[in-house]
Amino acid sequence: MSMSARVPPVKLARAVEWTRHHLYGLNQRLTPAPAAVFEMILAGWTSQAITVAADLGVADALSEGPLSIEQLAARVDADADALRRLMRALVGRNIFRHRRDGRYELNALADTLRRDAPVSMRSAARFYGSHEQRERWTLLIDSIRTGDGVVAALRGKESFDYFAKNPELAQLFNATMTTVSKLTDATVVAGYDFSPFPTIVDVGGGHGPLLAAVLASAPASRGILYDLPSVVADAPEVLRGRGVADRVLVAKGSFFDCVPAGGDAYVLKNIVHDWPDDKAAQILRNVRAAVGPRAKVLLVEFVIPDHDRDFPGKWVDLEMLLNLGARERTAAEYRKLLGETGFRLTRVVPTASPLSVVEAIPA
Ligand SMILES: C[S@@+](CC[C@H](N)C(=O)[O-])C[C@H]1O[C@@H](n2cnc3c(N)ncnc32)[C@H](O)[C@@H]1O
Structure with a gap:
């Protein structure tokens, strides 16, 4: 069965x-209001417990079969009693299974924490639960007061420059982006036909998982993967693994300096959302300088819907605010930003995931 x-x-x-939104509402209404809010207040505990299981490698230790708590503790270098308490809490949330014989084993949710799971959430758990990320979120109040990001004040550098000096965190971030890509790329490829474009440029494409999925769906197309030098260094392995390396030119550089010319489609997935309007406009102007008159620009983003239901992009928006004072945008905001940078928004194509494809052409 193909991904799509x-x-x-x-x-x-x-x-x-x-x-799901309405079932969640029902779940809340079945609980006294203060308790429903308390549950949400304490959600960070669940999140951190998952991070600890991922950091310790508990799911990997169980990948060959069930283990007693003593065996498990010895494998992951933990205190057996403390680990039993961690597992008890996680089992209650359906992460890991506690067998009748007392041993622990993987279940569907726990399996996603294995390093080699088809869509492994291990890096994401370790990145979002890292000290750096948690510390940043404790400063959300500052961002809400000022409307600015906190990373520069906290780290002395903006996010991507900070990563350049912290290879371990950068590696976790890039692996997390690749995981998120695995969750959503098939929906982008199913929702938008890339086959008419002979050359597809993925601007800020990270290790290239989206470009690989796009090229798999468009066998006659070639790709250019463009990102910072330290990031694309790890791309060839991903591209080889997906069988598309011979159709991809890997180019390194900063999209604040220039963007490779010669593409028929320019894909920017979760790039514009990383930046406040002035910087986002600078990137789009550099794309505009690179594109020919018939090229298309495809922004793959969490376009904020006009309903008040829960939507992942509304939370990612806060992460973007903390990060660089950046934001998720509505379709109207994308139309305006594209209009100001030499493009005309032609349509917003929804996908089965929370991502949409914002399509634009040179104005
Ligand atoms: C949120 S990630 C998205 C990655 C990828 N498009 C995806 O959706 O998985 C942002 C990407 O922008 C890249 N990036 C940040 N600053 C850049 C710059 N100045 N020039 C080129 N790429 C940059 C990062 O290295 C990272 O890969």
């Missing part, structure tokens, strides 16, 4: 999302 064959139709995905 597993993608549900957009309308079905929206109906499931609507249903």
